[in-house]
Amino acid sequence: MTSHIARNYAPLPVEIATGAGAWVNDVDGRRYLDMLAGYSALNFGHCNPTLVKAATDQLARVTLTSRAFSSDQLEPFAAALAKLCGKDLVLPMNTGAEAVETAIKVARAWGYRVKGIPDGQANIIVAENNFHGRTTTIVGFSNDEDARADFGPFAPGFTTVPFGDAEALAAAIDENTAAVLIEPIQGEAGIIVPPDGYLTAVREITRERRVLMIADEIQSGLGRTGETFACDREGVVPDMYLLGKALGGGIVPVSAVVADEDVLGVIEPGQHGSTFGGNPLAAAVGHAVVDMLATGEWQERARSLGEHLANRLEPLIGHGVTELRCVGLWAGIDVDPAVGTGREIGERLLARGVLVKDTHGQTIRMAPPLTIRATELDWAVEQLALVLRK
Known part of the structure; x- marks a missing residue:
């Protein structure tokens, strides 16, 4: 199909149709956990x-x-x-x-x-x-x-x-x-x-x-x-x-x-x-x-959930991850070239229902909405661990 959109982006192959909180749905109704949140534009979730x-x-x-x-x-x-x-x-x-x-x-x-x-x-x-x-x-x-x-x-x-x-x-x-x-x-x-x-x-x-x-x-x-x-x-x-x-x-x-x-x-x-x-x-x-x-509620939520995310990501160092940087609910994850590029990891995660974005070749970023739950973070990290094994 011919696209009439100028090629100033190379998005992952997904067409999002609806969203609520930390989740979005594509045009076919498939659900994805948004771990990018519009580069922090969606700190308070989709359709807050x-x-x-x-x-x-x-x-x-x-x-x-x-x-x-x-x-x-x-x-x-x-x-x-x-x-x-x-x-x-x-x-x-x-x-x-x-x-x-x-x-x-x-x-x-x-x-x-x-x-x-x-x-x-x-x-x-x-x-x-x-x-x-x-x-x-x-x-x-x-x-x-x-x-x-x-x-x-x-x-x-x-x-x-x-x-x-x-x-x-x-x-x-x-x-x-x-x-x-x-x-x-x-x-x-x-x-x-x-x-x-x-x-x-x-x-x-x-x-x-x-x-x-x-x-x-x-x-x-x-x-x-x-x-x-x-x-x-x-x-x-x-x-x-x-x-x-x-x-x-x-x-x-x-x-x-x-x-x-x-x-x-x-x-x-x-x-x-x-x-x-x-x-x-x-x-x-x-x-x-x-x-x-x-109110300070959202800042505290980012602090506590960020600590949770960092604790879940740290065991991946040496298992497909070469370096990790976490501040609040924001993580930069350097991927070992042996397991793929950042783009390839993003595509594998997309197939498992998780949305992230790569940058500078080997890094993927996680910046989910502050509305996300700890159990949802756990699931996202589990999917990352699985795709890093391939």
């Missing part, structure tokens, strides 16, 4: 009743005004999100990549207008093996050749240092450095966790050198790691949080840049915007997400 109600209630009222006007949903959402982050202001956008692009503009504007960097000289430090999206600016400072090849020329103004190396980061900062942009845990790279104390060191260095710390928590934030934000694991508060994915509850795309007035206040009317950013439907769903996180 609370979030579906927030969306459907708002659908019957008004869905879009554009930011030419305000809506009764926007300020309550922004206030709740600012409180969750401990910050003053929220700039709402739609996708994670838009949040990153927004942060780059804010950091540069802050560098020129507040720090006094000469016009056109601002630079931003990023980490090797980063993943912040796929716009041309962002892939320009990626070292993933699949993301970069044939898409240049790229924007200047970025310096790359090894992830987890605070000394290298400090050495790269100069008088024209406006910001450091990092993922507290690198998701697309395979759930790469930096050394203990790294985030604390980054915070201290950036504060001492008058450089903004921007934390891309688009995948790692909003409960995934067992904390509200991955930065919370070291008690670190960045200058800017970049949020997305789970903020829309898997229902609508919602992203945001959250910072204090002295940072985000540099943006004036007409200098940045989005027709759909902060629309009433997105704000209603985002507000419901923030209210759910405010």
Whole structure:
């Protein structure tokens, strides 16, 4: 059958038709346990009743005004999100990549207008093996050749240092450095966790050198790691949080840049915007997400279930698994090439009713909805153990 979909993805051969909680069904009615959760966009499960109600209630009222006007949903959402982050202001956008692009503009504007960097000289430090999206600016400072090849020329103004190396980061900062942009845990790279104390060191260095710390928590934030934000694991508060994915509850795309007035206040009317950013439907769903996180219940669930998952996965090391990285309900599993590639393991799991995604050849990721049960995690790991024997 001829497909009319552009080939920018190579999905596993399954067509999902319905979903609820941690489970989805394909067009033939076969059931699968979703162990990816839309790369953390579905932290609260498919069709979460609370979030579906927030969306459907708002659908019957008004869905879009554009930011030419305000809506009764926007300020309550922004206030709740600012409180969750401990910050003053929220700039709402739609996708994670838009949040990153927004942060780059804010950091540069802050560098020129507040720090006094000469016009056109601002630079931003990023980490090797980063993943912040796929716009041309962002892939320009990626070292993933699949993301970069044939898409240049790229924007200047970025310096790359090894992830987890605070000394290298400090050495790269100069008088024209406006910001450091990092993922507290690198998701697309395979759930790469930096050394203990790294985030604390980054915070201290950036504060001492008058450089903004921007934390891309688009995948790692909003409960995934067992904390509200991955930065919370070291008690670190960045200058800017970049949020997305789970903020829309898997229902609508919602992203945001959250910072204090002295940072985000540099943006004036007409200098940045989005027709759909902060629309009433997105704000209603985002507000419901923030209210759910405010109780701490979901973070605790990710902590306890994450420990359970790690305990079940650890015995597989040396039995088809070469390395394991677990943080909260998030696991990067390196597969021994002798038993197959990450893609091949994903296909074998698909045949047994488990959905995962490979990355960088030999790694598969598990990031199930936080609604999943311990018994369901057990079953998923049992299926993984079986396919690793083949």
